[in-house]
Amino acid sequence: MTAEEYKKQFTEEDTPGWQAIDQQLGKVYGSTEPRHYPPLCGLHYAAGGTDPIDGASIYDSNRQVFHRHIVSYGMSELYYNEEKAGGTFSKWGFEFSFRLAPFKEDENDPIWAIHVMNNLARYVFSSGRWFEENQFIPANGPIRLNTETEITGFVIALDPELGKIDTPHGEVSFLQLVGITSAELEQIKQNPTTEAVKELITSLQQSNPLLITDLERK
Template sequence: MFFKKRSEFKKFCSWLDAILENPLPKNTKGICFNLYKEGMPNFYGVQFIATGTFNLKDDEWACDSILSSEENIYYLLNRNGQHAVEKEINGLIESYLKKGKFALALKNCDGIGFGFVDGDLTIVYTHEGYDNQKEKKNSSLDNDTMNDTSGWDAIEKEFLRVYPAQINPKHYGTLIKWRFGGNDPLDGISIYDGGSYWHFVSFGLTEMYNKECDDKEISGYGYELTFKLKKDNYADEEAELKNVCRILQSIARLVCVNGERFLPNEYIYTGQTTGIDAQRKSELTGFIIINDPSVETLETPNGKVTFLELIGMTDAELKTLSTKTSVATIYNKLGSDITDYNRKSIVY
């Protein structure tokens, strides 16, 4: 396995070196490695893209191509599926940034990401001098509806209050946004490091940009979703983080497509027999909903925003719930709002 990885990295370096032999355009702001499923089984393509913009708050930057490797595609053979491919390309990019011949040229960009063209974009590098506020002001993407990011800024400001050193938290965005016909209602999900847990927050159920809804008191649906996942010795931590993002997107889809409205002290009974974790081995199969105690309700220029936190629950626990009072009772009995995939049921 060691020799295979070393050989793969050597081939990746040769491909990327050939592209970077010629200087990148002077106006290059971002680098995106587009991933494709090729026609042959287990084969995946990687295309190099240089972009004229980079914006952590809007993954449309990845579509602002000013240079492309076009038909010069790097091919990966991987029999373990798309997630394994994402993990492999992540490792190759990170290794190149440490050891590659033209690593400095890449590091001079504001940011670097990768993703399948119909999936989420993962950011692997941001320049220490990257100024998201400047990028926001300079961005011309969808200017009529996105020239004001006050809703997004308000959420970031609140989480920066809780996690003051985390200016650029881990972030997963969508390549094709909901308003442009994409499948994911949330524009993005940020993950803050809470020490013993990861704290997720969604961006998209409230009005991120200009005020569009008629109700001036409430921003969008009035709330964003949060989730706290206990850190553990996961076989694949990245898979678990992305799995939580998929859960949040699925629940947001219930809101945007089915018209579901969630409130504190409600519960979500999925009826599934497998766990909510990526490995589907946890005893937790559904959720209760509470007001996230770590963050405060916001009064933004677009209206009020609250934060509804999901907490993983076992099937036995969920079957005892019927009222808001019962949800509040079991939450108090649980004694924590951090979801622990390995905990045992408190109800038998």
């Protein structure tokens, strides 16, 4: 899409990137309305807040087993910006996703998972390094703070349902955070290669196609 085509299709009041994410989610969830959480600190990063992402939506999914599907907004270009039209990648080129099985200590929505996304986003914004498929992230402890769980790290996979999309600002991949156990994390550390992470993801998908994180998993 050229800048001229972009200006003909959108106005400054439009949010082309946000709309592209919503359209992809609509293919999975139809007219179901998510629970959307704006920046948790109350202010957007650009306005002096501490949350780099503009918010996150949480869907209740019954696919495979009941779980909550969380998707970020803000790692890609969301708002009208004719200078970004037709790019190869939209800003950082991805949004976070996370699928979580219900956990007994989460009385309501797992807001802690949005905090995890924000922490990872801070790393990206401060370091200039982005995330890609088949990477791993040690959490240096339980991924849910102060929780007895063996899930102490993540691998990154392409969201099995959302995949990649082309937006007016460029490509966006939905990168799913997949919780892994301490034993799995140590196994990867012994051979920290993209191929080793890919093999672990493939192994997990044999019994868990949507790669749902379960904090009770041993």
